[in-house]
Amino acid sequence: LELPRLSFFAGAQIPSSFPKEDVPELAFVGRSNVGKSSLINALGDTTTARTSDKPGLTQQINFYAAGNIFNLVDMPGYGFAYADEEARLNWKKLIETYISTRKSLKRLYVLLDARHGIKIADKEFLMMVEKSRTKFQLILTKCDLVLSKDIARRYQLIKEELKNYRYAIETPIMVSSRTRAGIDKLRRDLLFLVNG
Ligand code: GTP
Numbered sequence: 001l002e003l004p005r006l007s008f009f010a011g012a013q014i015p016s017s018f019p020k021e022d023v024p025e026l027a028f029v030g031r032s033n034v035g036k037s038s039l040i041n042a043l044g045d046t047t048t049a050r051t052s053d054k055p056g057l058t059q060q061i062n063f064y065a066a067g068n069i070f071n072l073v074d075m076p077g078y079g080f081a082y083a084d085e086e087a088r089l090n091w092k093k094l095i096e097t098y099i100s101t102r103k104s105l106k107r108l109y110v111l112l113d114a115r116h117g118i119k120i121a122d123k124e125f126l127m128m129v130e131k132s133r134t135k136f137q138l139i140l141t142k143c144d145l146v147l148s149k150d151i152a153r154r155y156q157l158i159k160e161e162l163k164n165y166r167y168a169i170e171t172p173i174m175v176s177s178r179t180r181a182g183i184d185k186l187r188r189d190l191l192f193l194v195n196g
Pocket residue numbers: 031032033034035036037038039050051052053054055056057058059075076077078141142143144145175176177178179
């Protein structure tokens with residue numbers, strides 16, 4: 001299974017730079033370094049999104065066109081303590097504005113590191129998502145770094161915690177951009193969302 005070819009076409013540091021809403025969008029958000037940009041590359045079989053082992057690399061909202069059928073949207077990470085306060089507040093507002101105003105947004109994916117689960121920064125972020133009444137689905141990333149004997153238990157714990165959220169889709173998705181586990185399943189979900 002393949003997605004249409006991905007190409008970067010817009011980066012926005014302020015809402016007025018968001019591109020027009022002519023195709024459905026799927027957005028990826030989460031703590032710095034959780035693997036958002038890597039996941040977009042894995043989904044598209046490309047290296048078009050820049051990735052780094054240092055948190056805070058993606059500093060604007062990046063829009064990738066999949067053919068001219070839909071967009072994948074890469075967000076700056078939240079919860080990154082090393083970025084200066086002003087920059088952090090800016091990204092936070094930018095992401096909030098995107099989430100609460102973007103009509104073409106078909107699904108918000110909130111990424112969590114499978115090893116760490118829902119941290120305080122995630123709870124704060126999810127509170128904002130809930131306030132904006134945006135439906136979201138969790139993606140647990142880097143599942144190659146969790147021992148297979150621990151995976152089921154961790155998955156259950158997170159699923160249990162999700163019951164506290166009104167706008168959460170019940171079942172998180174597990175992926176690894178490294179081993180490609182879960183990538184085809186996620187591609188199928190994306191294609192279903194944009195075609196349905
Ligand atoms: P920011 O843009 O800084 O918010 O980070 P990001 O969420 O875009 O993370 P990025 O994709 O840049 O990845 C961060 C680090 O995690 C990089 O060193 C990646 O190689 C690594 N990484 C990403 N996905 C995986 C994965 O599935 N498994 C493992 N083991 N490492 C991963």
